[in-house]
Amino acid sequence: MQNQEKILFDNGTHKFIMFSFDDETHEDSYLSVNQYLIVQNNMGVLIDPGSEAIFDELSEAVTKHVALENIKYIFLSHQDPDVSGSITQWSVTTPAKFIISSLWVRFMSHYGFLDMGRIMSLPDHGAKIHFGENYIQFVPAHFLHSPGNFSLYDSLSKILFSGDIGAAIVPAHDEYKHVDNFEKHKKNLEGFHKRYMGSNKLCRAWVSHVEKLDINIIAPQHGLLFEGGDAQLFLEWLKELECGSDLLSELY
Amino acid sequence: MIDIQNFKQKSIGLSILHVDANHKFLENSRNLLQKLFDNVALSDNTTSALQILKENQFDILITDIEFADEDGIEFIQELKNFSPNIKIIVITAHDTKENLLKLISLGLFKLLEKPIHAPNLVQTLYDAIISIEEQKNAQLSHEQLEEKNSLLTFLETLCQNQEIIQLHNYYKGLSITNNALIKNVGTHHITFSTSDIQLQAIQYETKTIVTSELLNSALVCKNILKLEFNSGTVNFKDFILHKTSPILRKAVRVNVESLHSVALSINEHLFLGNISIADISVEAVKLELDALPAGVHLANNSIKIDINIQNGLENVVLNADGKYLREDENDSSYSVVFMLSYDLAQKSALVKYIAKRQMELIREFKRL
Numbered sequence: 001m002q003n004q005e006k007i008l009f010d011n012g013t014h015k016f017i018m019f020s021f022d023d024e025t026h027e028d029s030y031l032s033v034n035q036y037l038i039v040q041n042n043m044g045v046l047i048d049p050g051s052e053a054i055f056d057e058l059s060e061a062v063t064k065h066v067a068l069e070n071i072k073y074i075f076l077s078h079q080d081p082d083v084s085g086s087i088t089q090w091s092v093t094t095p096a097k098f099i100i101s102s103l104w105v106r107f108m109s110h111y112g113f114l115d116m117g118r119i120m121s122l123p124d125h126g127a128k129i130h131f132g133e134n135y136i137q138f139v140p141a142h143f144l145h146s147p148g149n150f151s152l153y154d155s156l157s158k159i160l161f162s163g164d165i166g167a168a169i170v171p172a173h174d175e176y177k178h179v180d181n182f183e184k185h186k187k188n189l190e191g192f193h194k195r196y197m198g199s200n201k202l203c204r205a206w207v208s209h210v211e212k213l214d215i216n217i218i219a220p221q222h223g224l225l226f227e228g229g230d231a232q233l234f235l236e237w238l239k240e241l242e243c244g245s246d247l248l249s250e251l252y
Numbered sequence: 253m254i255d256i257q258n259f260k261q262k263s264i265g266l267s268i269l270h271v272d273a274n275h276k277f278l279e280n281s282r283n284l285l286q287k288l289f290d291n292v293a294l295s296d297n298t299t300s301a302l303q304i305l306k307e308n309q310f311d312i313l314i315t316d317i318e319f320a321d322e323d324g325i326e327f328i329q330e331l332k333n334f335s336p337n338i339k340i341i342v343i344t345a346h347d348t349k350e351n352l353l354k355l356i357s358l359g360l361f362k363l364l365e366k367p368i369h370a371p372n373l374v375q376t377l378y379d380a381i382i383s384i385e386e387q388k389n390a391q392l393s394h395e396q397l398e399e400k401n402s403l404l405t406f407l408e409t410l411c412q413n414q415e416i417i418q419l420h421n422y423y424k425g426l427s428i429t430n431n432a433l434i435k436n437v438g439t440h441h442i443t444f445s446t447s448d449i450q451l452q453a454i455q456y457e458t459k460t461i462v463t464s465e466l467l468n469s470a471l472v473c474k475n476i477l478k479l480e481f482n483s484g485t486v487n488f489k490d491f492i493l494h495k496t497s498p499i500l501r502k503a504v505r506v507n508v509e510s511l512h513s514v515a516l517s518i519n520e521h522l523f524l525g526n527i528s529i530a531d532i533s534v535e536a537v538k539l540e541l542d543a544l545p546a547g548v549h550l551a552n553n554s555i556k557i558d559i560n561i562q563n564g565l566e567n568v569v570l571n572a573d574g575k576y577l578r579e580d581e582n583d584s585s586y587s588v589v590f591m592l593s594y595d596l597a598q599k600s601a602l603v604k605y606i607a608k609r610q611m612e613l614i615r616e617f618k619r620l
């Protein structure tokens with residue numbers, strides 16, 4: 001069995017956990033998927049829980065850290081199936097409220113939802129949820145790649161969940177999934193980012209926003225974690241990246 | 253003839269004080285009054301009676317107005333200062349003509365002459381407690397009226413400030429909730445504007461629950477005057493305030509229409525009546541029984557519930573322990589809600605079923 005769980009932060013009352021449950025294994029162009037869970041004082045915030053196919057495994061793994069009835073929020077960075085495909089299952093098994101960009105609220109019924117009382121829609125500028133002196137912040141990341149897209153920053157663990165930003169196409173790892181040589185890792189980032197991200201202008205807007213945050217780890221939805229200096233290197237790289245509309249001529 | 257049982261029911265919580273200089277009379281009275289009231293006090297002089305009245309709230313006073321060296325009228329005048337609502341029954345052998353007007357102005361409830369007949373006294377006491385009851389009801393409806401007025405002011409404020417509120421309906425167990433605004437509100441009508449989906453749910457269910465972050469309890473609207481998809485509004489006749497906030501369901505619940513079977517055992521005895529599932533969530537099931545099991549109360553007994561729901565290739569099989577939550581009586585059946593605890597291995601099929609059923613109901617609802 002693969003190592004499908006890694007505790008990224010734990011101070012006794014606050015935990016940040018990474019899971020790696022993949023729903024399908026394509027031999028080539030393998031896009032590994034990470035799910036995350038924050039447990040703050042026995043209350044859970046689940047991040048991008050993924051597709052229906054991994055629901056059983058993931059919910060079992062989550063239960064080891066927090067009872068399902070104590071999951072208070074489920075954050076969906078955007079509308080993609082690898083992010084939101086299991087909304088129905090989670091709505092059945094938890095009392096959680098779903099946090100998602102207001103752009104996707106009207107599509108919720110297609111995922112099995114008519115109860116808007118259980119949806120907290122995020123305005124474009126995002127929002128903050130405070131707990132004590134600390135907070136969880138939903139940082140705008142629009143068009144990177146989804147037009148209604150958010151990253152999540154946890155001020156206590158100093159972990160930035162970046163969604164599809166920082167996604168890498170890498171073979172499945174048995175060991176701890178983190179970048180150990182950024183220069184070498186670039187090639188795993190390039191293809192995905194050039195095609196999926198909106199434009200350099202949008203990348204810069206996001207970087208200039210998150211640069212102000214005190215970050216220990218950047219945790220993407222796909223691929224490997226960026227820790228310490230590698231997080232800085234990644235932000236520098238993204239700032240200079242030409243992508244999306246910058247490369248229009250390649251699309252037409 | 254007044255029935256003692258009936259009397260006792262109405263006198264629950266009421267207290268009575270009897271003041272008379274005649275000890276023999278007081279003693280007889282005590283025997284009778286204790287059969288009628290929970291709380292009986294006696295006194296043979298007005299000074300100690302005043303003390304008793306100052307220390308405790310009494311609902312009814314029986315008193316003579318003739319005492320050796322005290323004035324019964326003054327006594328009543330004085331006690332009125334701190335017990336303005338007490339029902340006063342005067343029993344006396346004294347010629348009262350000169351005092352009658354005074355007594356009436358002091359709010360005398362009834363004057364009886366000595367010697368007294370027990371049935372007369374019982375009837376008078378009964379009249380007094382009915383009068384107390386009526387007064388309380390009148391007070392209550394006055395409070396209710398004030399409450400409705402302040403609620404109306406509150407709703408008008410929500411309307412003026414265009415505060416976002418929530419409307420809640422159910423379709424076959426499925427919860428449907430959307431934001432809304434109050435467009436218009438009066439004493440006996442309220443108009444909301446909301447989404448088409450919610451209007452559709454209101455059209456289907458009629459009864460609508462209204463909540464707001466600013467309101468502790470919820471409003472319930474039951475009669476539609478007008479529902480218009482063009483303007484996106486619904487106009488209800490009247491609204492009432494739920495005293496307790498209604499339980500808005502957290503767990504997704506769906507009704508079960510596919511073929512299923514249920515076995516219910518109470519203390520290892522199989523219940524033999526007809527049972528079906530009204531609705532189910534991962535936490536609880538509502539069963540429909542054609543009769544309640546005789547002789548046992550469901551709350552304090554060991555309950556086993558075995559469920560099998562047909563769901564394509566993989567049936568939902570649940571062997572659960574049930575914990576009684578509540579029951580409702582319907583026209584020709586009973587519905588009983590049990591909390592479920594079962595082996596985790598059985599959960600997956602149930603989750604799949606509810607998720608699938610939820611999608612099915614949404615599709616069905618959208619086609620309405």
Ligand SMILES: [Fe+2]
Nearest residue numbers: 078080145164
């Ligand atoms: Fe995506």
Ligand SMILES: [Fe+2]
Nearest residue numbers: 080082164221
């Ligand atoms: Fe993704």
